[in-house]
Amino acid sequence: MYYKELYTCRAGGSMPQLVSTENENMQSRYVVQKILELREQGVPLEEIAVLFRSSFLSFDLEIELTKANIPFVKFGGYKFVETSHVKDVVSYLRVLANPRDVVSWNRILLLVDGVGPRTAEKVIDDILKRRVAATPDGQTLPTTKFWMQFNDYAENVQKLFDVLKQASSQNLAPAEKTFQVLQYYEPILRGRYDDHQKRKKDLEMFQNITERYKDIDTLLTDLALEPPNESIVDVVSPGPEDEFLTLSTIHSAKGLEWNSVFIIYALEGRFPTMRSVASDEEIEEERRLMYVACTRAKDNLFITYPMNVYDRESGFILTKPSRFIQGIGDQLLEQWVVE
Amino acid sequence: MKKFTLKQLPSDNLHLVHPQRFRIDYKKELNAAQHEAVTSVNGPHLIIAGAGTGKTRTVVYRVAYLVELGVKPDSILLLTFTRKAAQDMLRRAAILLDSRCEQISGGTFHSFANSILRRYATRLGYEANFTILDQGDAEDVINLIRTRLKFDSREKRFPRKEALYDLYSRAVNTMTPTKELLAVDYPQYLEQETEIQLVHTGYVQYKRANNLMDYDDLLVNFALLLKQDEGIRAVLSDRYKYVMVDEYQDTNRVQAELVKLLSYKHRNIMVVGDDAQCIYSFRGSTIKNIMTFPEEFPDCKIVKLEENFRSTQPILNLANEILKRGSVGSQT
Numbered sequence: 001m002y003y004k005e006l007y008t009c010r011a012g013g014s015m016p017q018l019v020s021t022e023n024e025n026m027q028s029r030y031v032v033q034k035i036l037e038l039r040e041q042g043v044p045l046e047e048i049a050v051l052f053r054s055s056f057l058s059f060d061l062e063i064e065l066t067k068a069n070i071p072f073v074k075f076g077g078y079k080f081v082e083t084s085h086v087k088d089v090v091s092y093l094r095v096l097a098n099p100r101d102v103v104s105w106n107r108i109l110l111l112v113d114g115v116g117p118r119t120a121e122k123v124i125d126d127i128l129k130r131r132v133a134a135t136p137d138g139q140t141l142p143t144t145k146f147w148m149q150f151n152d153y154a155e156n157v158q159k160l161f162d163v164l165k166q167a168s169s170q171n172l173a174p175a176e177k178t179f180q181v182l183q184y185y186e187p188i189l190r191g192r193y194d195d196h197q198k199r200k201k202d203l204e205m206f207q208n209i210t211e212r213y214k215d216i217d218t219l220l221t222d223l224a225l226e227p228p229n230e231s232i233v234d235v236v237s238p239g240p241e242d243e244f245l246t247l248s249t250i251h252s253a254k255g256l257e258w259n260s261v262f263i264i265y266a267l268e269g270r271f272p273t274m275r276s277v278a279s280d281e282e283i284e285e286e287r288r289l290m291y292v293a294c295t296r297a298k299d300n301l302f303i304t305y306p307m308n309v310y311d312r313e314s315g316f317i318l319t320k321p322s323r324f325i326q327g328i329g330d331q332l333l334e335q336w337v338v339e
Numbered sequence: 340m341k342k343f344t345l346k347q348l349p350s351d352n353l354h355l356v357h358p359q360r361f362r363i364d365y366k367k368e369l370n371a372a373q374h375e376a377v378t379s380v381n382g383p384h385l386i387i388a389g390a391g392t393g394k395t396r397t398v399v400y401r402v403a404y405l406v407e408l409g410v411k412p413d414s415i416l417l418l419t420f421t422r423k424a425a426q427d428m429l430r431r432a433a434i435l436l437d438s439r440c441e442q443i444s445g446g447t448f449h450s451f452a453n454s455i456l457r458r459y460a461t462r463l464g465y466e467a468n469f470t471i472l473d474q475g476d477a478e479d480v481i482n483l484i485r486t487r488l489k490f491d492s493r494e495k496r497f498p499r500k501e502a503l504y505d506l507y508s509r510a511v512n513t514m515t516p517t518k519e520l521l522a523v524d525y526p527q528y529l530e531q532e533t534e535i536q537l538v539h540t541g542y543v544q545y546k547r548a549n550n551l552m553d554y555d556d557l558l559v560n561f562a563l564l565l566k567q568d569e570g571i572r573a574v575l576s577d578r579y580k581y582v583m584v585d586e587y588q589d590t591n592r593v594q595a596e597l598v599k600l601l602s603y604k605h606r607n608i609m610v611v612g613d614d615a616q617c618i619y620s621f622r623g624s625t626i627k628n629i630m631t632f633p634e635e636f637p638d639c640k641i642v643k644l645e646e647n648f649r650s651t652q653p654i655l656n657l658a659n660e661i662l663k664r665g666s667v668g669s670q671t
Contacts, residue, residue, distance in 0.1 A: 001614055001665070002387045002630075006647045006655045013651020082475060094470055101470040102549045103480055217468070224471040225449050226422045251618060255424075257391070257649050281620070287665050289618050294658045295390035295647075301654050324661050332657050 006295075016294070016301040018266075018325060019336040024306045028064040030338045031262050034302065035070060035245065038260050043300075045070070047259035049246040051293045053271035053286075057264060058247050065245070076249030081223055085189060085199045086206055090223060092181040096168055097216050099127055099146070111188050112156050123157060126150075144168050160184075174219045175210040182207060250293045261297035266290075266325060267305040269318040274311065290324040303333070361407050363435065369400060376609075376642040377401045380408065383602075383636035384609040385587075385629070390658070391649030394611060398585060399428050401609070402443060403436040405581055412442035416579035416601070420586040422446050428585075444579065448594050449554060452561035456552075459571060463560055465550060472546070472553040478504045480551070484541035490534050498528050498535065507539050511555045512591040512623030558593045565600040576604035587612035587632070591623040599635065606636070615662055 021027040035048055052058050055076050065072050081090065088111060091104035102124055109120035130149055147165035151158070163184040167177040182203060189196045189203070213219040246258065265271055271290070276282035294301060303325060309318040320326060325333060365374055373393055376386045377400045388394035398417070406412055419425040425445030432440035444451070453471070460467045472480065482500040490497045498506070502525065510517045517536060521529050528535065546552065552560065565572045582602045584590065587610035590598075602608040610632060617626040633639055647655055 001662070002641075002643065004387060004389050004615070004643055004645050005659055006389045006392070006645055006650075008647045008650060008652055008655060010651055013653045015653050016657045081473070087475065098468045098470045098550060100466075100550045103472065103476045103551065104470070106479075106483075221450070221453060221471065224473050225447065225453060254616070254618070284665055285618060285620055287661065288615055291658055291661050292390070292616050292618060294654065294661060295650060297654050298649050299651060299654075301657070324664070328657070328660060332653075332660055 014300060015334045016297075016303065016332075017334045017336050018321065018328075019302060019304040019338060020321065021304065021306050021338045023308050024060050025064070026338055027264060027304050027306045028061040030304060031061060031264060031302075032064050032068045032070065034262070036068070038300070043259050045072075045243045045245045048262075049248060049253065049256075049258040049260075049296065050262040050264060051248055051250050051253050051296065052264050053250060053273065053289065055249055057270060061264065062247070070245055071243065072245040072247050074247040076252035083199070083202060085193065086202055088188070089178070089181060089185055089203060089206060090220070092164070092167070092185070093174070093177065093216060094220060096164060096177065097220055102128075108160065109157070111185075111192075112160055113191075114154075114156050119157075123153070143170065174213045174216045175207065177216065178207055178210045250289050253296055254292060257296055257298055259298050260300035261293070261302070263290075263293045263301075263303045265305060266303045266322040267309060267318050268320040268322055268326070269311055269314075269316065270309070271322050272324070274314060287324050290322065361404075363400070363403060363407065365400060365404060369397070370646055372642055372644050372646070373397045373400070376644070377404050379609070379640055379642065380405065380581075381605075381607055383606055383632075383639035385632045385636075385639050385641045386609065386611040386644065387641065388611055388613055388644040389647065390613065390616060391647040392644035393646075393648055394585075394613075394644065395424075395428060395431075397644065398583065398611060399431045399435060401583070402428065402432040402440055406432075406436055406439050406443075410581060412439045413444060414578060414580040415443045416451070416582045417443055417445040418448055418451060418582070418584045418598075419445065420447065420589060422450060424585060448590070448597065449557050452557040452597075455575070456557065456560055456564070459564055459568075462568060462571075463564060464547070465552070465560075469550045469552050471557070472551050474504065474554070477553040480545055481507075481538065481542050484538050484545060488534070488537060488541060490538065496527075497531060498525060503535070503538060506535070507542065508553075508555050509623050510539075511559055512593060513625065514592050555593075558591075558597065562593055562596050562600065565597070572600060573604065576601060580605050581607045582609070584608070584610045585612070588614050588617035588626060588629045589619045589624045590628050591625060592628070595628040595635075608636070 019030060021030055031050060035045075038048060039045065050058065050061065055074075058074065062072070062074070081087070088107065091107045094101045094104040095108065105124050105127065106120055109115050109123055110117070115123075127150075130146075144165060147161065147168050150161045150165075153161060163180060167180045172180075185203075186200075189199060193199055210219060213222075248256075250263075272283055272286035276286050294303075305321050307319050310316075311318055365377055369377060370393075373396070376384070376397050386394075386397065388397065402415065402417065405415055417425055417428065419428070422445075425447070429440055429443055429445050432443070446454075456463075456465070456469075457467050460469055478500040481503050485497070485500065485503070506517060506520055506525070509515065510520055513520075517539065518529075518532055521532060521535070546556065565575070579601060582598065584594075584598055589612070598608060598610070610629070612629050614626055614629045617624065617629070620626070633641065650658075
């Protein structure tokens with residue numbers, strides 16, 4: 001490592017605290033109570049974050065926060081564009097841009113009622129045969145004429161080609177193409193997903209995103225390389241003033257800062273994870289994660305761990321604080337117990 | 340008779356600039372270490388920027404400084420971890436100085452690679468409208484190949500598509516033979532190495548045949564293009580005379596190689612990062628890049644930013660202590 005010692009010209013500041021609790025739920029209740037206290041002292045929820053090593057570690061806390069009516073947003077986990085219904089819609093746009101995109105073809109053909117893997121393969125073979133004539137230079141999008149070649153399929157498949165033909169019109173902006181695709185896709189969405197109402201919201205959001213684009217290639221490239229709304233997974237009851245608390249994995253908190261930061265589950269076996277213990281390199285990376293987590297805090301830092309957690313995989317009961325903070329004395333880290 | 344010797348003027352015109360004519364008072368607005376980083380212009384530089392030490396500010400001011408010196412904005416290349424980071428930095432530079440800063444080329448390694456590959460795809464046997472596979476797509480293709488080769492229906496357990504993708508991706512990103520990775524992470528599949536390689540070969544061929552690139556291909560193919568085509572390498576190195584890389588601690592081996600290739604003509608390369616914040620090795624990034632930069636560029640100048648503008652001293656003391664207890668001893 002390059003040697004360095006961080007210092008500040010800011011004076012004063014309260015001591016970071018290490019807080020142990022008897023079990024997971026007490027940890028959650030401690031965090032909730034402390035957040036409410038901080039808020040009383042004038043720290044708005046936006047200036048508070050709860051950080052954790054792995055996304056699942058906040059489940060119990062999420063329940064307690066909901067009970068206490070504290071609105072929060074959680075970062076880290078699945079991305080919007082990784083959800084299957086958004087991927088479906090993107091696949092239609094992708095074959096419009098590149099009719100050789102076999103992966104997307106496969107996806108959208110299998111969405112057609114009555115089409116199985118064998119039919120899909122047949123249709124794809126057929127498409128690949130006609131490709132060259134349509135885009136000799138590989139530079140331009142295939143024209144409506146290209147799509148006109150496909151007119152002798154069974155009704156269900158033909159319907160798909162008709163939509164693509166319509167949407168391929170050069171005069172249509174990406175948003176308009178998306179609109180046509182969505183109209184076609186809506187019955188599929190309803191038929192496939194029980195929670196289609198919720199998923200429809202995502203598609204509306206997707207439609208809004210497409211409005212910003214003039215050409216479809218840029219849209220698709222951005223979706224692949226710079227996915228929007230990176231990994232907001234849960235928004236729970238945002239308050240009337242849109243004030244909300246941040247829950248985040250440490251990885252997703254990189255580069256950010258808050259007035260007050262909680263690091264929960266600083267428990268040996270959770271942070272560092274069981275898996276990382278075997279390798280020195282991985283342990284050092286976990287240590288750097290702890291460092292990243294601590295340096296997100298401006299004024300207040302609370303590190304917590306529950307003392308009685310059963311680890312199903314190993315059969316162990318986890319009781320010790322993370323090795324990264326264990327043994328650090330009161331002069332650097334105040335030790336607290338919750339009763 | 341007195342003699343006057345004609346000298347070659349430096350081509351970058353930097354000798355024409357007087358510091359007094361700068362619009363920004365760099366000395367006043369930056370601390371000593373930041374100032375040193377900002378005003379370092381030619382040659383290789385490594386900026387070690389601790390957490391909360393004003394790294395973004397330093398990058399923004401350096402961009403402005405280069406432009407004030409007369410460096411053409413479109414000859415500056417700023418590579419960042421997300422596109423938003425690049426946009427934010429360039430917007431701030433534009434507010435600080437003027438709109439010239441908006442003409443600077445900025446983005447992620449992947450988006451930069453993509454933009455170059457769209458132009459030169461045919462040189463690599465691709466068409467310009469290649470599709471980018473995200474991780475989920477890539478896994479689906481791998482699964483398809485696996486099924487086609489009938490490795491899914493055998494008695495012996497065969498790795499799942501997620502494990503295969505992870506394996507292939509890290510083999511490419513870390514330039515490590517698949518066998519070595521298998522031995523460490525998936526020893527239970529070691530005896531099926533031949534089959535695993537066959538699926539990989541099938542995956543590679545399938546992408547080629549169908550004009551598809553996954554994330555790794557963008558970087559690898561870009562590096563391949565630069566290596567095999569001296570003309571393009573020269574054109575790009577001439578075009579981007581000043582290369583800056585943010586979050587260098589989270590780059591992978593291919594990215595480090597790209598940095599070298601892109602700056603091979605001028606070696607005006609500044610990498611910024613914090614080895615203590617390298618946390619993405621599961622995606623193939625390696626702390627080695629930032630640690631071995633001084634070996635790759637022995638004449639590089641190292642500047643460390645240590646004054647923190649975010650946290651109170653008690654918090655910093657704890658953070659310093661956590662690092663100090665690490666098993667990797669302190670070097671420089």
